[in-house]
Amino acid sequence: MxxxxxxxxxxxxxxxxxxxxxxxxxxxxxxxxxxxxxxxxxxxxxAGVIRGRHLKLNAEKLGFGVTVFLGVKLALRGRVSLEDFERAVTAIPEVQSVEHVLGLYDYRLRVVARDLPDFERVLRRRIMTLPGAGEVEANVLLSEERLAGPL
The missing domain is CATH 1.10.10.10 (Winged helix-like DNA-binding domain superfamily/Winged helix DNA-binding domain)
Structure with a gap:
């Protein structure tokens, strides 16, 4: 450190x-x-304290009016490797971030879509067909505030 x-x-x-x-x-x-x-x-x-500098795009101005956080629980523990799921989910362009988490769900995804019907299409045709995808909980983002970090 x-x-x-x-x-x-x-x-x-x-x-x-x-x-x-x-x-x-x-x-x-x-x-x-x-x-x-x-x-x-x-x-x-x-030292790895600064890991990069990132461009933050305005998704809404680019035509993506809906952001959804998905909690995904893998259905078949042990039968589908975490790497297989991660590789497949990161290939979906609408998925902005994939976080392996501890708790009720195995993964937390940030997904953008043009509107709710577009999100439903992404969910049904892409996410729910992923290897090992099981239970899913969706939370639609209403607003986002940037809070100061620990420094």
């Missing part, structure tokens, strides 16, 4: 708000030079 000081925490908060900002601009706000800021960012990347 890497030791983080207050400057590292400030860099992480700044990148979480806007990962496109330059090391020079960030350094000026933090009282560091551009090279010193860049070295700290590289150290955080090399």
């Amino acid at each position: 890497i030791e983080l000081d207050e400057i590292d925490a400030k860099i992480l908060r700044a990148l979480a708000r806007d990962a496109t900002q330059s090391a020079g601009a960030m350094g000026r706000r933090l009282g560091l030079s551009q090279p010193a800021t860049w070295r700290r960012i590289r150290r955080l990347e090399e």
Whole structure:
């Protein structure tokens, strides 16, 4: 585990708000030079603290008006490998994330669709036909707020 000081925490908060900002601009706000800021960012990347920088698309503006969280319980424990299910579900373009979880369900999926009939099509024709797919619970996203992380 890497030791983080207050400057590292400030860099992480700044990148979480806007990962496109330059090391020079960030350094000026933090009282560091551009090279010193860049070295700290590289150290955080090399230590695995920063795993990447991601583009967040507005699904609604792209025509995907419905987001659904699915809890999926595998039907045939031991007969279908987790890897088979994961490989099949990650090949579905409407599935944005796949999380293997502990609890009532084995997996939590984030699925986007154009509308509810489109979601029903994805559910019936793609998700429910996956190897080992059993019980499913759907929760439709009504709104989403971004909460500050642990830093």
